[in-house]
Amino acid sequence: MTEKYNPKLLEKNIQDHWESNKVYESKIDQREKFYCLSMFPYPSGKLHMGHVRNYTIGDVISRYKRMQNYNVFQPMGWDAFGLPAENAAIQNKVNPKDWTNQNIKNMKNQLKSLGLSYDWSKELRTCDPSYYKWEQLIFKKFHDAGLVYRKKSLVNWDPVDKTVLANEQVIDGKGWRSGAQVELKEIDQWFIKITNYAEELLESLESLDWPENVKLMQKNWIGKSFGAEIIYQLEESDKKLKTFSTRPDTIFGVSFLALSPNHPLSIEIAKNNAKVMDFLNLCKESKAAEADMATAEKLGIDTGIRVIHPITEERLPVWIGNFVLLEYGTGVVMGVPGHDSRDYEFATKYNLDIKQVIQLEDETELPILEKGRLVNSDDFNGMSSEEASSKIIKHLTKVGKGSELTQFRLRDWGVSRQRYWGCPIPVIYKNGEPEMVQEKDLPVVLPELSEGSSPKPLSQIPDFIELDKDVLRESDTFDTFMDSSWYHARFTSSENDKEIFDNNTKYWLPVDLYIGGIEHAILHLLYSRFFHKALRDIGMVDGDEPFKRLLTQGMVLKDGAKMSKSKGNTVDPQAYIDKYGADTVRLYMMFTSPPEQSLEWSESSVEGASRFLKKVWALVSGRKFESFDINNLEFDKNDIELRRKTHATLKKVQNDYEIRFAFNTAIAAIMELLNFIPDDYKDDAASDSNKFCLNEAIIFILKMLSPIAPHICEHLWREYQYDNENIEIWWPEYNEDLLDAEEFELIVQVNGKVRGKILLNKDLTEKEIEEIASQIENVKTHIGDSQIKKSIYVKDKLLNFVI
RNA sequence: GGGGAUGUGGUGGAACUGGUAGACACGCUUGGCUUAGAACCAAGUGCCGCAAGGCGUGGGGGUUCGACUCCCUCCAUCCCUACCA
Incomplete structure (x- = not known):
């Protein structure tokens, strides 16, 4: 009888061992370094599933890298300032500081119970003066x-x-709280x-090993656009209004200008115009968020003021529009209703002129948003949008009514x-x-x-x-966001109270892999990148970018919705850690979906993860490593197949851990290997060659699984007594020679539909293969009397007869 | 409104470079073990059909010998939208 798998006891013992031996404290040495950072949490009180997922991913990679003999640094700390502490303080009549510290204490215990290999000696909290002192210095x-x-x-x-x-x-x-109309x-x-x-933040995106979608979001956020500044003269005044447009080719289609309600001219007009004043007050009943501004009904008011079109000298009305942002461009929009959908909507609503100045090949209804050929544009008629844009800019520059201009969407912070x-x-x-x-x-x-x-x-x-x-x-x-824009750097020197950064900073930076939620794809990551560059320019850090590689994890959902208190659909990870153990929870999290996708919480799958660990336990527990001289062994067909599977699995798992971050498929491969071991190999009466192959499979399985389920693997590793090393000291190597099989399964198709499968020797020629395949009964039936027009052969894989 | 993703069995997901759709799990069904249950073990499990076979990756269209994968279009869901973190 073997001992029963008791995760609770086992995990506590292993964790105590790690802690008392300071296994995960890092310092500079000769090895190649690997700085693995997971986004530090806001200490809300309890760990939620998103944290568990995020931190397990980081820990799996850290442990894997450690086994590959990297000098790994994986710190953890607390993004401890913020609104929730104030809310909790008001609600529960506690001090934000005490509330925060208590939360940190709880969450730290939870993180420890997950078996995360953090270097806690570098812990930091942003609400501590020893941290924010340096933030104040950076600001200065x-x-x-x-x-x-x-x-x-x-x-x-x-x-x-x-x-x-x-x-x-x-x-x-x-x-x-108040329910009052916000202003x-x-x-x-x-x-x-x-x-x-802005320019550098945009350009150096290219050098980053980040997901393309995140780079694209940042690029669009920075929003570099090329166009023209166009100046409109106010009628009967020496004042001018500057507008920015990316489509100077549509200048003959301008039928109005729209000012932001916060534009100085709007405010000035309102002083002597009660209606405009009322309108500006109405605009104040809004929310500062862009999403709200952009979806709000478009409202406007005619100021009565007129400007002169810089080319046609037409009189154009100046409106104030609630959709015009002061922060972007000049705070004045030139309205081209024929070729901009927002302007079109506005013009339709207020009966403003809609002119077509761009034509496409085929008839299309206005507004036409694409570029095309100019019409109704005097000297510029017939030109392409591109040509006209540059000629119009040239003309405006000559007459002093405009110039070429590159504009960024990005605003100051x-x-x-x-x-x-x-x-x-x-x-x-x-x-x-x-x-x-x-x-x-x-x-x-x-x-x-x-x-x-x-x-x-x-x-x-x-x-x-x-x-x-x-x-x-x-x-x-x-x-x-200021606090979290530089913590990655301070982790490296958090023990130094004399200097903000030191030699450790030089050694550890940049972060080799940064892991966090996709919701931070823009703001936090952009601010951190900016901070790093600005710190570089004042000589505080080296390098151009803080995070070399990025992994963005998806959300943890329940019933298709984000877990949140307001929906009442939260699941407390602690209950599962207590019930099944950390290894099961970690395994579940990694197995259920690939990191970048959202993860749908499912209780029964947790059960499945636990079952797999019990199987591993049943295989290894009570068994001791037996040594054989490989030269004295004769491997039969099953032995060779098991060894092939073992080595192929290692190759796949390495690729999944390192290149794809596909932990789910790595685990599936390990499960397959475990299922592949024939039962009689586990028997005491098995042959020496069988036992050798079983040994090999066990060693590989424990090694491969240990980054994900470190406690059980470490425990079984010690018990198995292959060596007296800690399981994390080395990583096995696969033997490429063992991977090749002599046979392969050929898929035979007729017109792209599978009609037969056949096991063939790899040294057959294409001709021989076609001959054999065409003789398969079901294939013959489907070809019938028809002529084979051609056949397509994909080596060692597939043959398609086209009839 | 804008930007970025996602959509595959009853469920989570796999298919990495255009080449067997559904790996690996969960669930379910049947059987074994058991006084019974739990646990465990074995077999089966995309849909329709007795079968032959047909259908099938959000909907519609296209490219290709061949499409989950590429193109067009529509729909649904999620994330971000500068003061939640």
């Missing part, structure tokens, strides 16, 4: 490098609670000039947040003039809240704000 350095400025921008304002709301706190235009309000904020790096639980922005105001806090005075520490008091914006904490007569402290905190 960015400022000194000319990357920081102040400007007004829009926020969601709750007029009842008198607070700024995040987009997610605005529900159907109302504040989530757009302009306030002064700090910005960082990420747009200085507003980093000010009017919140308590964040990193204080290290600025003081002397007589209203901002000044960076000196390096020696950092960190500016977040003030403690008095017992039981709710978090409040720092502006309401006089002890913090008021420094001296006419000397005030900045009361905003940083966007939490």
Whole structure:
């Protein structure tokens, strides 16, 4: 009788062993390094399935790389500032700091129970002054490098609670707590000039080993577009309006201009025009989120002001449109209803002229969005869009009414947040003039809240704000994306309280593999890339990019929907870790779907994962390695087949782990190998050659499975006593010579339909194969009396007779 | 509205380079073991059909000897949309 598989006890023992021997603490050595980073979590209190999936992927790869003799660094920490702590603090009357720290404690225990091979000695939390001190320093350095400025921008304002709301706190235009109609309000904020790096952020995407869809999303987000700046003269005024258009070829189709409601001219007009004022106020009843702006009904008002068309000198009306963003381009849109669907919708609604100036080969209804040939465009008629664009730009440049212009969609990064639980922005105001806090005075520490008091914006904490007569402290905190934009670098030097980065940083950076949710494809990853480049330019880090390779995992769903508290469909991973053990949960997560796809949670599949581990246990437990001299063994057909399967599986698993990240198919292959072992090989009476082949299969299975199910494999490895090494010390090698079989199965098709399968020797010629295949009964039947027009042969695979 | 993905049996998924659709699992059915159940073991399991055979990868169309894979088009779901992280 063998011992029963008891994951709970076994896993605890193995984990204690890892911890007391500091197995996963990394330091610089001679081997090739591998920095494997999973996106650190927001400490919400409990691990959710998405975390488990993310961190298992990272751990599998880390363990695999470790077995391949890389010097692996896999740290973990906490993205500890943010809105949820404030919400929880208000709801439960606890201090955000205590709440956060308690959550971290819980989640750390959970992570440990999953058997993740983290180097906990490098742990960091962004809410700790020892971390954000350096963030404040970076901000100061960015400022000194000319990357920081102040400007007004829009926020969601709750007029009842008198607070700024995040987009997610605005529900159907109302504040989530007060229920009051939210207003757009302009306030002064700090910005960082990420747009200085727009070109480089775009270009160096090419050098990254990232999924193409993520690169494409970033490219589109940065949104480089070529076009023209076109200047319109206001009638009876010396004022001008600048517009940007990517389609200067449609300039003869302009029938109106539309200003953003926040454009200075709109505001000026409103001062003397009550109707316009009303309209601007109406526009304020909106939400700052782009998705809401873009889907809102298009509204506009005629300002009564007219401009002169730069070429035709026609008078065109100037409207204000709620769909025009001040932040993009110049905040003025030139309306070409014939060739832009949004302008078309607007013009139809307000009875504005719709002119066709582009024609396609075939008749098409307006609006025509494609490029074509110009019509109704004076001297430019008949030209292609491309030719006309460049000629029109040339003409406008000559007459001083425009010029060629390249525009980015990317906007500068507003980093000010009017919140308590964040990193204080290290600025003081002397007589209203901002000044960076000196390096020696950092960190500016977040003030403690008095017992039981709710978090409040720092502006309401006089002890913090008021420094001296006419000397005030900045009361905003940083966007939490600031915290997460450089943590990957700080992990390497987190033990150093004298310097922000050190020699360890030089050794470990860049991150070789970064793993996280697809939802971070744009913002977090773009900000981190920007930070890295800006830090490089102030001499703090080396290299152009922080993350060499990226793996984006899909969501964990239940019943086709994202798990969320509001839907009440969350599944607590801890319950499953307790019931089945970490190895089963890890195996389930890796087996159920490939990492990049979303994963549908299914309880019964967990059962299946557990069953497989029990089978592995049943095969190995109680068995000891027996040594044989391979030269004395004679392998029969079954032996050779098992060895082929064993070595082929290793080859496949290596490819799946390393190249494809297809852990699901790697596991399926290991399952196949296990199923392939003949029962009599497991018998005590089996021949020496049988036993040798079984030994080999067992060794390979434990090694291949150990990155995914490290506890059970380590335990069985010790018990099996092949060597006295830790299972993670080495990785087996497959023998290419064993992979080739003498025979193959030929698929015989007639007109592309399978009509026969036949086992053939590989040294037959194509002619011989055709002859044999054409004699198969079912093939003969389907060919009948017909003439074979041609046959297509795919070597060692398929033969198709076309009749 | 814009950008990016996904869609294959009852379920999760496989098919890596245009070449056997459904690997590997889950579930289900039948049988074995058992007083019974659980667990375990064995066999079967895309759909229609007695069978021969036909049909089948979200819908429609196309390219090809051959399409889950390439092209066009439509539909559904998910992610992001700059203050959730």
